[in-house]
Amino acid sequence: MSADRRQELESLFHKHGYADFKWIDPQDIVVSQWVRMKCTFGCGEYGSNATCPPNVPSVEECRQFFGEYYTAAVFHFQKTVDKPESRHAWTREVNLKLLELEREVFLSGYHKAFLLFMDSCCICKKCAGERGECKRPKEARPAPEAMAVDVYATVRKYGFPIEVLTDYSEAMNRYAFLMVD
Ligand code: SF4
Numbered sequence: 001m002s003a004d005r006r007q008e009l010e011s012l013f014h015k016h017g018y019a020d021f022k023w024i025d026p027q028d029i030v031v032s033q034w035v036r037m038k039c040t041f042g043c044g045e046y047g048s049n050a051t052c053p054p055n056v057p058s059v060e061e062c063r064q065f066f067g068e069y070y071t072a073a074v075f076h077f078q079k080t081v082d083k084p085e086s087r088h089a090w091t092r093e094v095n096l097k098l099l100e101l102e103r104e105v106f107l108s109g110y111h112k113a114f115l116l117f118m119d120s121c122c123i124c125k126k127c128a129g130e131r132g133e134c135k136r137p138k139e140a141r142p143a144p145e146a147m148a149v150d151v152y153a154t155v156r157k158y159g160f161p162i163e164v165l166t167d168y169s170e171a172m173n174r175y176a177f178l179m180v181d
Contacts, residue, residue: 020076026069030150051121055131091122116177
């Protein structure tokens, strides 16, 4: 992508209130089988969120998807919550706002624009649980983890902070990916 086009998009990101983002090479996105294993075993959302496994492409298909892009941006969000449940309202708000950006990037001529949410969908209070039953299918997007992205390894390549947290009093570092081209 030319420097001019990048600058145009950066102005758009700023217009939407985003300052904490970096351009990344999609080929640096680490896709790993272990991520899918963690979604399948050990995550309470398995089978109950229409944008999470098993309602997503296979790990190999995810790898192929990322291989089809030349340009992407990662957006960093930091937050501390009083109780774990408060995370969902914040996620919903962030994801809905990001969708507005995805749409504007698309309308700017980037027909491949595709957003990976900051966390699992959370648009509805209770998720339909199955892709075909999704209540807002035009808006629902998978999170990077649902697409088998090793978010830790990927964002660390670009100097972003991310650690395993042991207590909710610690600040969460979350990431959304916008596939652009
Ligand atoms: S839009 Fe609603 S039903 Fe669809 S994945 Fe998101 S939370 Fe689930």
